[in-house]
Amino acid sequence: MDHAKLRRVILERLGRFPERVSLNVELGPESDLGDHVRTLVSYAVEPGERVTAWLLRPKGQAPVGGWPGILAIHQHAGQYYLGKSEPAGLSANRMYHYGLDLCRRGYVVLCPDQLCFEDRRPPEFVRAENPHLSDREYERFEFTRRVLSGSCLQTKYLHDLVCALDVLAGLPDVDATRLGAIGHSLGGQETLWLTWYDERVKAAVSSCGFGLIRTILRDGINHNFAMYVPGLLELGDMDMLVTDIAPRPFMLTAGEEDRIFPIDGVREIAEKAQEAYAKAGAADRFRAVFFPGGHGFPDDVKAQAYDFLDHWLRGR
Secondary structure, three states, X not given: OOHHHHHHHHHHHHOOOOOOOOOOOEEEEEEEOOOEEEEXXXXXXXXXXXXXXXXXXXXXXXXOOOEEEEEEEOOOOOOOOOOOOOOOOOOOOHHHOHHHHHHHOOOEEXXXXXXXXXXXXXXXXXXXXXXXXXXXXXXXHHHHHHHXXXXXXXXXXXXXXXXXXXXXXXXXXXXXXXXXXXXXXXXXXXHHHHHHHOOOEEEEEEEOOOOOHHHHHHOOOOOOHHHOOOOHHHOOOOHHHHHHHOOOOEEEEEEOOOOOOOHHHHHHHHHHHHHHHHHOOOHHHEEEEEEOOOOOOOHHHHHHHHHHHHHHHHOO
């Protein structure tokens, strides 16, 4: 199936996208943290709905043309209280501070909350009074109501991430021709979808973010609700997204003992992607890193991921 037809049929499965509105970006006060500046950003994604995100900027004068920009997308982990703050470096687990790490390497980084996480949940009293609107049940609620209206949670996530990319690209000190994305787990899943959907993403890294859905179903594994796009398996599997990204630079990482992404499915995706990139004359633009261990983003793997982004976005 050629690119145009594949895109059309996948978009049909994604269903109705939310209405686009003016971003109306608002910047909060800046916090000088020594080697970078952190700002709380707010912007609109739908009528009456705004997103908060942490914006991280390197200290010092921006290079000619601006800094390269990175969208750092947070994981799931069942930690609904935690979203944008983890990749921005505010959480306890430094393994997932990849947004902060990349800012310190010379990127302007935007770390948004995804729906159902951190500031994008019902108020605490609502969650306490109605358990159907708390944590995983709220995620289920948001997924269900979108399916009933001809859409799905993945479509909503894509829409919101495109808005985040609009915010990042519109910053005066960012080079909009050098934008990338990175994420772990759910963030890796969304990095794949966003890179496939929006060609402004020039290089991306997905850490433990996806596998073949048929191997996930084979092994009886439940996943985040955004993974389930109605009718997707009638078209193919997650490998069709990765291969369709070629020749833009894309890197995936996977733990060989990851309990939620069977490794045989991830390896099959990597093999098909390598073939697609080679066919496109861009074999060096795809990389798969398999490491001993489970569902994580170890330091040595992160170092390879950061080098990959540096190479394709900063020419290093």
